[in-house]
Amino acid sequence: MNDDHIVSSFDEDMTRLETMFLEMGEIVTEQLKSATRALRKEDRVLAKQVVKGDKQLNKMEAELNDLAIKILALRQPFAGDLRKVVTTLKSAGHLERIGDLTRNMAQRTNTITKASADTGPIETLIRMSDIVQDMIITIMRAYKNRDTDLAMKVRARDESVDTSHNALFREMLTYMMEDLRNISGCMHVMFMAKNIERMGDNVADIAKEIIYMNTGDWPEDKRIKSDKTSRMIMDPDAL
């Protein structure tokens, strides 16, 4: 495909859209990284920064929406251009959602740190966050380079987030059963884990959008979902 449109301002709009989306990806990654560090270091100042930082993401998403709508209305794109505008618009929504989930994670960090609540082991949660951060970085690279294979790999990788979530769910149930005083902190950790699990789903959805953007076809295979927490029950007598 020729890279340049006959109308060069069309190219400028498309480049701007791509740049805004990539910037959103960088900020989301930084936010999640900071939220995770705040949890690990029990750093309330950093957690509050993350909460505040989400506003910037919301603003960027609103601007990206405006630009995408402007392109649709004024440029009336077709084919690959149309797919790029629509999938970028949708994917920016997924990034914004990841931002919201990250903010919620930071709010919970602030709450449990302030109360010095015992949360039990959080290594699994940290591992989940590390995987998702890497997934976001990789999916943004797949978008930038129009790399369908890489997007497929990221989409498949969400399974490992689900698996970690299952393990953490079990760990937390056990920890709460051991001592009722752990429940408050553990509940927050479980919600944080659920947040990260949802972030993984959002990244997998972006991967799906990129596959469509590049090929014009939606992936036919169903993504493997391994989140089994909705079916999990713990028998106190088994402890």
Place this chain on the structure above:
Amino acid sequence: MTNDTAAQSEALAPIMTARGVDVFYGKKQAIKKVSLDIPENQITALIGPSGCGKSTFLRCFNRMNDTIESCRVTGDIQFAGQDIYDQKVDVVALRSRIGMVFQKANPFPKSIFDNVAYGPRIHSLSESKEHLEDIVITSLRRAGLYDEVSDRLNEPGTSLSGGQQQRLCIARAIAVDPQIILMDEPCSALDPIATAIIENLMDSMKEKYTIVIVTHSMQQAARVSQQTAFFHLGELVESGDTETIFTNPAQERTQNYISGRIG
């Protein structure tokens, strides 16, 4: 096969087929080995940059190219199972089965009524004065014009607005009861409202007629047609259902044209 699927496949059968069509203006080849099916009761849009041959190809369908002396058409075009370039074909009768609407509305310097009545008269389609009136009114209704002109049928066709004149030409084409209507840029001289009225009309007309439209407006092709064929440098680059052509074309040249990368 159930009745439903039989009916469906019948509806999708092409009413017209072109196979290996070449068109020459003198020594210059304008159309190169084009093969295309025109599905019945659908709107087929022919798109492509200026000079790509789309209008030339459209004019093959009712032998309008015969009127150009230097023009030579080879290949096979079948309409309802008959080779339309067969020497035995009555071209005037053919053009009553396959009507045409042009870029610029061209009403005859006659009344609105006589413009529409012209075809039925020369083809002796009416049995009586009342029957002729019936044909004229039905045609004007089908062209979505009757309500606007019912009280002034004796006024000249040229007194109408551009959009109305174009619908008068559509009524004129309909009056001889064609099966196919060819439209060569029918809206390019019209404002957006008149264009929308014609597009809405085309959509309702496809229940009774098969329409082939040449348009420079890709948005129009996307809005009105079910099938789109992209021409470039006299070749048919790609044809397929309109949604696929405009969201995920198979050919790079189509992608480049519809997304404004080549003219």
